[in-house]
Amino acid sequence: MAQTVGFRGSLGQRIVIGFLSLVFAVLFYWLLNFITQDIGRRPGPDYVKVQDQYVDPSLLGQQRQIMENIESVKDQLAAQTRQRDLLRDSTQSLQTTINQLLSIQEQSIKSGTALTEETRKHIDSSLPQFLDNQKRYEKFNQEIADLTTQGNNLEKQLKELNRKIEEQRQKGQAEYNDLYRQYRLKTAAYQLLVVIPIFLIGSWLFISYRTGFYGPLVWASFWAVFVKLALIVHAYFPREYFKYIALAVILAIVVWLLVYLLKGLAKPRLAVLMRQRRQSYGRSECPVCGTYLLSAQARRTESLSGRNTPAGGADVPTESAYHCPGCGTALYGKCGSCGQIRHLMLPFCRHCGAQKPDWNIV
Ligand SMILES: [Zn+2]
Ligand SMILES: [Zn+2]
Structure with a gap:
């Protein structure tokens, strides 16, 4: 079932809709x-x-x-x-x-x-x-x-x-x-x-x-x-x-x-879930298990030196697919539309705006 977070309208609009x-x-x-x-x-x-x-x-x-x-x-x-x-x-x-x-x-x-x-x-x-x-x-x-x-x-x-x-x-x-x-x-x-x-x-x-x-x-x-x-x-x-x-x-x-x-x-409502996911991505945390995510820079450093270096507080900029090291959830992957790396747990690609075809709230 396709679900979108609809525009709920102002209080006046909602009253009119309710009345009608x-x-x-x-x-x-x-x-x-x-x-x-x-x-x-x-x-x-x-x-x-x-x-x-x-x-x-x-x-x-x-x-x-x-x-x-x-x-x-x-x-x-x-x-x-x-x-x-x-x-x-x-x-x-x-x-x-x-x-x-x-x-x-x-x-x-x-x-x-x-x-x-x-x-x-x-x-x-x-x-x-x-x-x-x-x-x-x-x-x-x-x-x-x-x-x-x-x-x-x-x-x-x-x-x-x-x-x-x-x-x-x-x-x-x-x-x-x-x-x-x-x-x-x-x-x-x-x-x-x-x-x-x-x-x-x-x-x-x-x-x-x-x-x-x-x-x-x-x-x-x-x-x-x-x-x-x-x-x-x-x-x-x-x-x-x-x-x-x-x-x-x-x-x-x-x-x-x-x-x-x-x-x-x-199963919390979609809007609540979206907010939680956005915040998790923003805090560089896995939205599912809360594991701290490494930035692309930190991952490169880690792979070169074998050390675990904490990344900065922002969303993890990444050039490749990325799975959560804590729970294995796919967090970043190729966009089916433009081929660039996108957030897999949010509905739209930030590069081209395409919606994930198999998008669901789970
Ligand atoms: Zn995780
Ligand atoms: Zn895209």
């Missing part, structure tokens, strides 16, 4: 949201249609008929009761009249005077009417009793019918719940079918290019699609599973961070 990345993440999330919303808008099972399949229409017809009958019985009952009450009132006033006539008759018998023609007529007609009223009153009572029985029977039938209908309705409800569950799972599957590939691409980009030039965009799109994926999973899958999924994700993030930090300890 955030805007990008929000817009990208919206886009995903619109797509999944449109998928979620596909028609679900029709409650009424499902119930029609389960509830027998003839039972519903019977139910309607019985309810109408109950209404009519109630109306008849009310009418009969009203008429009976009227009859009772008129019978009571008739009884009062008869009592008065009888007391007049009694007095006339006691005093031996004859009753007037009119009074006798009254007495003769009142008594049969009274008896007739009593008969009609009885008849009303009988009819009211019959209607009440009829009403009670109808209520019983309705209750039984309602029970049957309710039973069928519950079967329909269970079927509907089943269909609805399937519908939701299918919707979730379609949404995941769109979001998971985007998530996989985002993850791959994230792993490969998060530190590259397009890093902010990669971060933004990765988190947007990650949040959308988490929300879909949360909305469609039972809560008891979600807690495991959420925990697994959090665990993965924590492990990833830990690994990242541990790697950072084992």
Whole structure:
């Protein structure tokens, strides 16, 4: 992986880049949201249609008929009761009249005077009417009793019918719940079918290019699609599973961070490494083991006299390849581009500026 120490920009530039990345993440999330919303808008099972399949229409017809009958019985009952009450009132006033006539008759018998023609007529007609009223009153009572029985029977039938209908309705409800569950799972599957590939691409980009030039965009799109994926999973899958999924994700993030930090300890960041190497070269020390390096002049003197002569403090000017005498690391060697001697542990040749083709941070 080619890595360069990029220009990180001023604080203002970095704030603007951060803000725009955030805007990008929000817009990208919206886009995903619109797509999944449109998928979620596909028609679900029709409650009424499902119930029609389960509830027998003839039972519903019977139910309607019985309810109408109950209404009519109630109306008849009310009418009969009203008429009976009227009859009772008129019978009571008739009884009062008869009592008065009888007391007049009694007095006339006691005093031996004859009753007037009119009074006798009254007495003769009142008594049969009274008896007739009593008969009609009885008849009303009988009819009211019959209607009440009829009403009670109808209520019983309705209750039984309602029970049957309710039973069928519950079967329909269970079927509907089943269909609805399937519908939701299918919707979730379609949404995941769109979001998971985007998530996989985002993850791959994230792993490969998060530190590259397009890093902010990669971060933004990765988190947007990650949040959308988490929300879909949360909305469609039972809560008891979600807690495991959420925990697994959090665990993965924590492990990833830990690994990242541990790697950072084992392999310091490029910029830090570069600084250390530059300083080591500058102090004439091996960047790997810290062995003091000999200048070209000192090396020549050493080879001539066999003595170890310390060199001056500057970078070791050299005309030939040079390996660290302490650890054997190649420190200076021929540039593949211009052929002059260059620093092998720094990325660029100081003579021609070419980057080492196999350049890596190790
Ligand atoms: Zn060394
Ligand atoms: Zn060169």
